[in-house]
Amino acid sequence: MIANNDDVMIQFDSVTRTFGDTRAVDQVSFHVRTGEVFGFIGPNGAGKTTSMRILSTLDVPTSGEAWIDGFSVVDDPDLVRQRLGWMPDGFGTYPNVNCAEYLDFFARSYGLRGKDRRRALVNVMGFTQLDQLANKPVTSLSKGMKQRLCLGRALIHNPKVLILDEPAAGLDPRARIELREMIGALAEEGKALLVSSHILTELAEMCDRVGIIEHGRLLAVGTVEEILNQQRHGDSDEPEKIKIELVVLSDIQFAKQWLESNDGVVVDRVAQKTLQVVMSGDTEAQADLLTKMIGAGIRVLSYSGKQKSLEDVFLTVTRGKVQ
Secondary structure, three states: OOOOEEEEEEEEEEEEEEEEEEEEEEEEEEEOOOOOEEEEEEEOOOOHHHHHHHHHHOOOEEEEEEEEEEOOOOOHHHHHHEEEEEEOOOOOOOOOOOHHHHHHHHHHHHOOHHHHHHHHHHHHHHHOOOOOOOOOOEEHHOHHHHHHHHHHHHHOOOEEEEEEOOOOOOOHHHHHHHHHHHHHHHHHHHOEEEEEOHHHHHHHHHHHHEEEEEEEEEEEOHHHHHHHHHHHHHOOOOEEEEEEEEEEEHHHHHHHHHHHOOOOOEOOOOOOEEEEEEEOOOOOHHHHHHHHHHOOOOOOEEEEEEEHHOOOOOHOOOOOOOO
C-alpha cells in the first residue's frame, strides 16, 4: 500500500518484473519524497532501467505496485504521465527541427495551449540555457546541449516528479557541474527526482539518499552514512577500520616502517610524502597514533581521517553479480 505521507511522490512497493526465467526486478521497494534527490545505483543489468521504465508507465510490473504522486502506474497511466518528467539515457532526434520547435511539439503534446504554452517554452529554455540556441537544428547540437534539450522536454509540462536515466553520461566536466546545479535547483523547487548514474562521485554530491540495486535486488537504501552503519552492524564482530591520510616532512620510508611496527596499523599507499594508513580503533586511537608519531620524531604536516565515499559503499554492498 502507498505510504500515507503526503510528501511521498514516488512509491515502489514489492515490485517484481520477470522476462522468462530472468527476474530483472525482484521484490524492490523504496520511496522518494518531495524535494529529494534519490540516487539509483547499480551495475549494468542490475534492474535500474527496468524499474524506471515501470515508473514511467513504459512497462508494467509482473507483481507489486508503483505510484507517482499517489496515482498507480498500472491503473492510472495517463494521470501519472501528467505528473512525471522522463529523461531516458538516449533520445531520438528529428531532421529539420530546431530546439524551439522540438520543445514546442512536446508542449502541445502535453496539452499546453496559448499563453501557457509560450510561457512554458520561455521558462524551460531559460532554465536549460537553450534560449540562445532556439533556432539551432537539434541534429547539430553537442552532447551536452542535447542532454539539456532532453531535460527541457521532461520539464516542459512542469511535472512534480522527474526520473533521469544517466543524465551526465558523456558530458564534459563543465556540463556535469551545470547539470548538477540544475538538478539541485529543481529539488529546491520541491520536485522529487530519481537519478540513475554510473558516475558515483556525481551522485554523492547531488543526492540526499541512494538505493543500491544488484541482480534485481535492492541491497541497501539510505544516506551513505546510514548504509555504512548498516554494514558495520552486520559485521559487529570485526573491529571498525579507519582510513587516515597523512603528509610527513620526515624520511618517508622511516615513517612507513615506524607505522607498520604498530599493531593493527597497515600502510595502504605511499606517494611522495603522503601515506594512507588503515587501522583498527576509534577517534581516540587516531589521536594516540598521532601523539606517538610526533614523539618518535616524525614531522607530520597533515593528518586526517578519510571518510568512506559512495564508491566505497558501493563496493562494500555489491558482489559483482550480473544477469
